[in-house]
Amino acid sequence: MKLKFLSNHKAASKPETVTASSRPLESSMDANVAEIKRRIGNSADVVFRSLSNPASGSPSLTFIYIDGLINADLVTQAVIQPLTDSQDLQEQGMENEKALLLIKEQILPVGGIKECKTVEILLSMLFEGNTIILLDGANTALAANTSGWETRSINEPTSQGVIRGPKEGFTESLRTGTSMLRRRLKNADLRVEEYKIGRRTQTGIALVYLYGIANEQVLAEIRKRLDAIDTDSILESNYIEELIEDGGMTPFPTILNTERPDAMAGGILEGQVGIIIDGTPFALLAPATFFSFFQSSEDYYQRYDISSFLRIIRFTAFFVSLLLPALYIAITTFHQEMLPTTLLISLASQREGIPFPALIEALIMELTFDVLREAGVRMPRAIGPAISIVGALVLGQAAVQAGLVSAAMVIVVSFTAISNFVIPSLAIANSIRLIRFLMMLIAGTMGLFGIMSFLMVLLIHMAGLQSFGIPYLSPVAPMKPRYLKDIILRMPMWKMKIRPSTYGSQEAPRQNLPAKEQQVSAKQSGPQGSENS
Structure with missing residues (x-):
């Protein structure tokens, strides 16, 4: 399949990677603080708090966080107070590496502590709502996860309402979106891969799919296109959609967008791959066919005859x-x-x-x-x-x-x-x-x-047209009669026992099948699950 991107911007998707232009942290805490202040300027929302008590023998510390991105109570109770009250840090002559390891593994009760060895990684962690801990004499900083910014509450979707069905939609929070999917798909095969895209915005992107159901070739193509994005900013899901979609000169969309978690969960169960973007309630589903744009979540929440009638309409x-x-x-x-x-x-x-x-x-x-x-x-x-x-x-x-x-x-x-x-x-x-x-x-x-x-x-x-290698008119062209039970009309649930390979996923039973039907399914699906039908 022909790709529309030739460059591969690894730094945008993986900010933790140390590149040749990264500046390592120095052992002097004052030098590191000066460099950070030089990088971010005199920003009023960035807080620097230093703790130094030479008489007690504890090392000098500096805490850096951004007001508005952190939970102030969590910073005080889980970061600053444990470090000031710790008796272990007051040991005379403790080496800096030992003190740093002690803080990371024993003293701090907060989870998600990461090490920062360069100024670039430190700033990236700082802008994500972490509290940075600088230890005088150590050339490594710690980032404690204390994020706690204000988010919109979960409300009913505004563009995809239903009469019967869940009344909650995605919010602008990436972690809220992944948690809503986890609540619906309580399965160890649900995988979440995260990217950072945008040189200036460093927008969080989550790639969500079911291992063993999603097509590996489609997954590899989506990863390749995400890695190839080299841009300043990602502010909404349409940025990602335009940069990775097939057929950029066509008026027809080749990627489905939704703000309903149940719609994304249903697509993932069919073999699609979800893309959740931080900062917008509209997530993406790929690959998409022409007929998927005429399907609604409510089609599966009411009788099949009513759903079929509405699809004809x-x-x-x-x-x-x-x-x-x-x-x-x-x-x-x-x-x-x-x-x-x-x-x-x-x-x-x-x-x-x-x-x-x-x-x-x-x-x-x-x-x-x-x-x-x-x-x-x-x-x-x-x-x-x-x-x-x-x-x-x-x-x-x-x-x-x-x-x-x-x-x-x-x-x-x-x-x-x-x-x-x-x-x-x-x-x-x-x-x-x-x-x-x-x-x-x-x-x-x-x-x-x-x-x-x-x-x-x-x-x-x-x-x-194609969507990540899947024919746009599939399963009508090329014709696969076996998978037409949920296209124009919706057959009853007890009739749709086989997961169709419309999106390149492996054909597999979704319900208990008699032994004879399982043998027929295995013969027709073939080793790849989608070629013979």
Whole structure:
């Protein structure tokens, strides 16, 4: 598979690595403090606290932490107080290395103590909420985990709501995200790998997957692309998505984003790999297929017949949102003979006196609706929905009465917009918004022939897309009938006994299978679990 990155920035993903440009700590505590102050400047939130009592024989210590990133009570009770009260440190003539080992292994009750041998590693630990302990005469510092900054509480997801199901979503805290997955997947095979990406932001990234289920080749490719990222900053998951996704010139998303822990847990159980980014509640799931964007968590929290019906509605809404304005333009402009006579007369009477052709009329209405939608999003939450709804009603009615657009065009554009909201994934819905404008232009110039030609080109383009080596239209193209039980329709739970290898995972029983069915599964899956079906 062709990679889009050629450089490998190991320093960004693994800040603990000592490079040639790293500056080792000196044995003089004052020199180290001076160098740290020179690096960070006169920052008011960085606290330096020194403890020195030569009469007691205890070594001189300096504590460094950032106010707002640490738990002040934890620093006082678990770091400063144990060191000041310790009788072992007051032994005369104790070597610095022995004192450092004593502090690390016996005195400090706080967990997660790490050694820092360079200024770069020390600063990295400091900015993560650790308390740095400098010992005079030692060229190694200790970093005690005392992080305790304010975080948002766990709330219901705002973009992926469900009627039945869990009401909690990811927060901006990376550790909260991994803990929510641990609570759902209580299994030793759940692996979490952490990266630091961004030279200036040093954003924490967690790669989460199930060992033995996730495809090793997909995992290796994701690791390779994450290691290859060399950028200043990562502020949101879209930064990672754009830098590692396949097919950067396609309008279709090849990585799924979600803010629901249950959706990520379900994807991981299917063989997908989760990517949680510190600072945003939206996590990523890869690889992703076209059909995964039409699946909702609620599909599995209610009966299979209702879920199948709702999926049919979503796919229907997809085609309506994509084709309805273009079909209206093409038929009213080039193919009037396809309409029944009564409907044709009704449309003709409505368009009488309209100064614009159907194409310009549709473009004006589509752009107007997009403006109203953006205005509703950007305005204060209390009045945003009211303004967008009232604005759409008032402008639509006024435009019809003024003779600028026909009533049928208002209906077409409104139903198209409503259908766009039916799609559960905002990423694929936004892609349809862009493609719809191009489809309208083609329909206004070449009619139904242009629409069919463009659909064929679009289908060929989608068939050529991949997501980390997985075909974008899998398991429909290439066709694997064995894995179609959860694509357009959702079969009952007792029918879906085999974990499909749609995402490259190894096919395996998810429920107890009779011996005969297990033999059939083993024969059809083959040694790789996904090639023979």
